[in-house]
Amino acid sequence: MYNPTIRAPARFWANRSLAIKGLVVIALPLAVLLGSLLSLYLASNAEARAEDDVRRAFAIQRDTYQVHALLAEAAAGVRGYVLTGDNRFLAPFRKAQREVPSSMARLDEAIEDPIVRDHFEELRVLEAEKRTGLQQIVDVARVGNIAEANVEDALLANKLALDEVRVTIDDIQRREAVVLDERRTRVEEVRAGFLILTAVSALVGLLGSLSAVYLFSTGIVRRVRKLEGDAEALARGERLTEMPEEADEVGRLAQRLVRASALLHDREDDLRASEERFRLVIEKVRDYGIFALDPDGMVTSWNLGAERIKGWRAEDILGRHFSNFYPTETRDHLPEEMLERARENGSAEDEGWRIRKDGSRFWANVVITALRDEQGKLRGFAKVTRDMTERRRSEEALKEARKDAEAASRAKSEFLSRTSHELRTPLNAILGFGQLLEIDEDDFARNHREAIGQITKAGRHLLSLINDLLDIASIEAGSSDLTIETLDLGQLLEEAYSLGKPIVASANLNFELERAGGNIPVRGDARRVTQIILNLIGNAAKYNRDGTFVRLGCRFDGALVRVTVEDDGPGIAEAEAKRLFTPFDRLGQQDRAKIEGTGLGLALSKSLAESMDGGIGFEALAKGSRFWFSLARAAQPENSPLGRNTNDVTESSCPRT
Amino acid sequence: MPENLIQPSEILSRRVLAIDDEEANLLLLRSLLEREGYSDIHCVSDPAKAMQAYVDLEPDLVLLDLMMPEVDGFQLLEAFGRHDRAEEFRPVLVLTADTTLQARRRALALGAKDFVAKPFDVIEVALRISNLLETRILYERLRN
Numbered sequence: 001m002y003n004p005t006i007r008a009p010a011r012f013w014a015n016r017s018l019a020i021k022g023l024v025v026i027a028l029p030l031a032v033l034l035g036s037l038l039s040l041y042l043a044s045n046a047e048a049r050a051e052d053d054v055r056r057a058f059a060i061q062r063d064t065y066q067v068h069a070l071l072a073e074a075a076a077g078v079r080g081y082v083l084t085g086d087n088r089f090l091a092p093f094r095k096a097q098r099e100v101p102s103s104m105a106r107l108d109e110a111i112e113d114p115i116v117r118d119h120f121e122e123l124r125v126l127e128a129e130k131r132t133g134l135q136q137i138v139d140v141a142r143v144g145n146i147a148e149a150n151v152e153d154a155l156l157a158n159k160l161a162l163d164e165v166r167v168t169i170d171d172i173q174r175r176e177a178v179v180l181d182e183r184r185t186r187v188e189e190v191r192a193g194f195l196i197l198t199a200v201s202a203l204v205g206l207l208g209s210l211s212a213v214y215l216f217s218t219g220i221v222r223r224v225r226k227l228e229g230d231a232e233a234l235a236r237g238e239r240l241t242e243m244p245e246e247a248d249e250v251g252r253l254a255q256r257l258v259r260a261s262a263l264l265h266d267r268e269d270d271l272r273a274s275e276e277r278f279r280l281v282i283e284k285v286r287d288y289g290i291f292a293l294d295p296d297g298m299v300t301s302w303n304l305g306a307e308r309i310k311g312w313r314a315e316d317i318l319g320r321h322f323s324n325f326y327p328t329e330t331r332d333h334l335p336e337e338m339l340e341r342a343r344e345n346g347s348a349e350d351e352g353w354r355i356r357k358d359g360s361r362f363w364a365n366v367v368i369t370a371l372r373d374e375q376g377k378l379r380g381f382a383k384v385t386r387d388m389t390e391r392r393r394s395e396e397a398l399k400e401a402r403k404d405a406e407a408a409s410r411a412k413s414e415f416l417s418r419t420s421h422e423l424r425t426p427l428n429a430i431l432g433f434g435q436l437l438e439i440d441e442d443d444f445a446r447n448h449r450e451a452i453g454q455i456t457k458a459g460r461h462l463l464s465l466i467n468d469l470l471d472i473a474s475i476e477a478g479s480s481d482l483t484i485e486t487l488d489l490g491q492l493l494e495e496a497y498s499l500g501k502p503i504v505a506s507a508n509l510n511f512e513l514e515r516a517g518g519n520i521p522v523r524g525d526a527r528r529v530t531q532i533i534l535n536l537i538g539n540a541a542k543y544n545r546d547g548t549f550v551r552l553g554c555r556f557d558g559a560l561v562r563v564t565v566e567d568d569g570p571g572i573a574e575a576e577a578k579r580l581f582t583p584f585d586r587l588g589q590q591d592r593a594k595i596e597g598t599g600l601g602l603a604l605s606k607s608l609a610e611s612m613d614g615g616i617g618f619e620a621l622a623k624g625s626r627f628w629f630s631l632a633r634a635a636q637p638e639n640s641p642l643g644r645n646t647n648d649v650t651e652s653s654c655p656r657t
Numbered sequence: 658m659p660e661n662l663i664q665p666s667e668i669l670s671r672r673v674l675a676i677d678d679e680e681a682n683l684l685l686l687r688s689l690l691e692r693e694g695y696s697d698i699h700c701v702s703d704p705a706k707a708m709q710a711y712v713d714l715e716p717d718l719v720l721l722d723l724m725m726p727e728v729d730g731f732q733l734l735e736a737f738g739r740h741d742r743a744e745e746f747r748p749v750l751v752l753t754a755d756t757t758l759q760a761r762r763r764a765l766a767l768g769a770k771d772f773v774a775k776p777f778d779v780i781e782v783a784l785r786i787s788n789l790l791e792t793r794i795l796y797e798r799l800r801n
Contacts, residue, residue, distance in 0.1 A: 417755065421724050424754030428775035429681035435779045436688055463776060481758040
C-alpha cells in the first residue's frame with residue numbers, strides 16, 4: 001500500500017477522497033444490481049412477446065380451420081337442401097354466412113406474415129366466391145325450377161371452389177405452421193438467452209460486490225489498519241519512516257502521524273543531546289562535587305569535582321552510602337538528618353567537616369536537594385558539595401584580623417584618650433596659674449608681666465595644637481564623636497556667619513554671606529560643620545591682608561553641596577596648593593611667621609569633611625582664593641514636619657556650580 | 658538690703674572640697690578659691706580617701722576630677738549619690754581633661770551638676786562655683 005512503485009490506477013484510486021471512495025464502493029454493486037434487473041425485465045418482455053406470437057399463430061390456424069369447416073358444412077347443407085328442399089339443411093349455410101366474415105376479420109387482423117397474407121387474400125376471394133356460389137344454388141333451388149344439370153353443375157363448381165379454398169387454407173396452415181415453428185424456436189432462444197443473462201448478471205453482481213469489498217479494503221480498511229499500527233508504533237516511541245503518498249484523508253492522517261513522529265524524535269534527540277551536554281558539564285565541573293543519591297542515600301552518580309574534593313573514584317564509591325563522607329562524630333546522625341530535612345523541605349544545607357577517602361578533613365558546604373517525579377514520588381537526591389576549607393581559613397584569618405584591628409582601634413582610642421588627658425592635665429596648671437598671674441599682673445614688674453604673657457600664649461598655642469592633633473587622630477582612628485544627622489545648611493551658614501563676623505571684622509575686612517534664607521538639607525555633624533566653616537573663615541581673615549572681603553556661600557554639586565569661602569587676598573600658587581592640607585605644612589612659613597596658627601587647621605578640616613562623606617578643596621581665583629568643602633545632600637530635613645518642597649527654595653537660594 | 662538676697666559673704670563662707678590626684682591642680686584651685694575669698698577649702702589628692710572626706714566634711718560643693726588612679730571620678734559620683742539623701746542638693750562640678758562626649762554625658766547622668774574641661778578658664782570656673790553655691794543656698798532656704 002505504501003509501496004512507492006505503486007501502479008498508476010491504484011495510485012489514482014488511493015488519491016481519491018473518502019467521500020468518492022464511499023460513493024464508488026456503494027454505487028458499484030448497486031449499478032450491477034440495477035443492470036441485472038433491467039436485463040431481466042427485457043428478457044421477460046421478449047419472452048412474453050414470443051409467446052404472444054405463438055398464441056396468435058394458433059388462433060390463425062384455428063380460425064382458418066373454422067372458415068374451412070363452416071364453408072364445408074355450408075356446402076354439405078346446401079347440397080342437402082337442393083336434394084331434399086328441406087329448409088333445415090340451410091342452417092349451416094346461414095351459420096357460415098353469419099360467422100365466416102367475423103372469422104375473416106379476426107384473421108385479417110392477426111396475420112402478419114407476408115406469405116400468409118398473400119394466401120389469405122386468395123382465401124378472401126375464394127371464400128367470397130364460395131359463399132356467393134352457395135347463395136346462388138340456394139336461390140335457384142328455392143324457386144323449384146332447378147334443372148338437374150344446372151344444379152349438378154353448380155354443385156360441382158361449388159365443390160371445386162371449396163377444394164380451392166381447402167388448398168388455400170392448407171397453404172395458410174402450412175405456412176402458419178412454419179411461422180409457428182419459427183416463433184417457437186425464437187421463444188426457446190429468448191428463454192435460453194434470458195437464462196444466460198441471469199447467470200451473467202449473477203456473476204457480474206458477485207464480481208461487483210467482490211470488487212467493492214476489495215476497493216473498500218484497499219482504499220480504507222487496510223490503510224486504516226496500517227494507520228492503527230503506525231499509531232501504536234508512535235505510542236511505543238518508535239520512529240515512523242515511511243512517508244505515505246496517498247492524498248486522501250487517511251493518507252494525510254498517516255502523513256501527519258509520520259510528521260508527528262519526526263517531530264517527537266527531533267525533540268527526543270534534542271532532549272537527549274541537552275541531557276548529554278548537561279551530563280558532560282556536570283561531569284567536568286571541578287570546583288563542585290555534584291553527585292546523585294538514591295532514596296536510601298546510596299551514591300548513583302559521581303563527577304570530577306566530587307572525585308577531586310573527596311578523593312573517591314567513581315567506580316569505588318558508586319553504590320556505597322554517602323555517610324562515608326562524614327567524620328565519625330557526625331556519621332551516625334547527620335546523614336540521616338540531612339536526608340530527612342531534604343525530604344521535608346525540598347532541600348537541606350549544611351556547613352561542616354567532611355572526610356576524604358584518605359581520612360583527611362575538609363570544611364564543606366553541602367546542599368542536598370530531594371528529587372521527585374511528577375507524581376511527587378521521591379526518586380533520590382542531588383548533592384552539591386563545595387570545599388570551603390580555604391575560604392574558612394581565610395574567613396577565620398579575616399575574623400582574627402578584624403579582631404586585631406578592633407583591638408588596635410580600641411587601644412588607639414584608649415591611647416588617644418589617655419594622651420589627651422595626660423597632655424591637658426599639666427596644661428591646666430600652666431594655663432590656670434598663668435591666668436591667675438595675668439589677673440594680678442599689676443603686682444608684677446613689666447618684664448615679669450611679659451614673661452607671664454608668653455607663658456599663657458605658648459600654653460594656649462600648645463593647647464590648640466593638642467586639640468587639633470587629637471581631633472585628627474581620633475577621626476582617623478574612627479573614634480570621633482560624630483553625630484551625623486540631617487541639617488539645614490542654610491541655618492548653619494547663618495550661625496557661622498554670626499560667629500565669624502568678629503574674626504573677619506578684626507582683620508578689617510567685609511564679611512559677605514551669599515545666600516538668602518531657605519532650607520538646604522545636608523547630612524553632617526552640626527558642630528563639626530561649623531568648625532570647618534570657622535576654620536576656613538579664620539584662615540581667609542588671617543591671610544587676606546591686602547584684600548577687602550571674605551565671602552561665605554554655597555553651591556550645588558550633584559548629590560553634594562559645596563560650602564565656599566572666598567577672599568581677594570594674595571592667593572596661593574597652584575604648585576603649593578597640593579600641600580595645603582598636609583599637617584604642619586604652613587606655606588611660606590618665613591613670610592607668615594607672624595601669623596598665628598597650629599598648621600593643623602586645614603588637615604583637621606579635611607579629616608572632618610571626609611569623615612562626613614564629603615571632600616575639601618582649593619581653587620585659585622583671578623584675585624584671591626576659594627576654599628570649599630562638600631557635604632552630602634539629604635532629601636528632607638528631619639525637623640521639617642510640613643514636608644514643604646525644599647528643593648525649590650534651595651535651588652533659588654543656592655546656585656549650581 | 659532685703660533679707661532674702663544672698664550675701665557674697667554667705668557664698669564665700671561655704672565649704673568646698675576639691676578632689677584631684679594632681680597636686681598642681683589642687684594648688685591652682687586653692688589659689689583661685691582663696692583669691693576669690695573662700696575660706697573653707699579642703700583638698701584631697703588621694704582618691705581612695707575622697708569618700709571618707711566627703712562623708713566627714715559634708716561639703717557644700719565638690720570639685721571633682723574624673724581620671725584618677727584606683728578610684729575614679731565616676732565611682733565617686735556613684736558613691737556620693739548613694740550616700741546623699743534624695744532631697745539634698747549638694748552640687749558636684751566636674752573638672753576633667755577627658756573632653757569626650759561620653760565622659761560628659763556619663764558624669765552628668767551620674768548626678769554631676771556641671772562640667773568644665775581642662776584646661777579651664779579660671780574666671781569661668783570661679784563663676785560656676787559661686788553659681789552652684791548660690792543655688793544650694795536657695796535650695797536650703799526653700800526647704801526650711
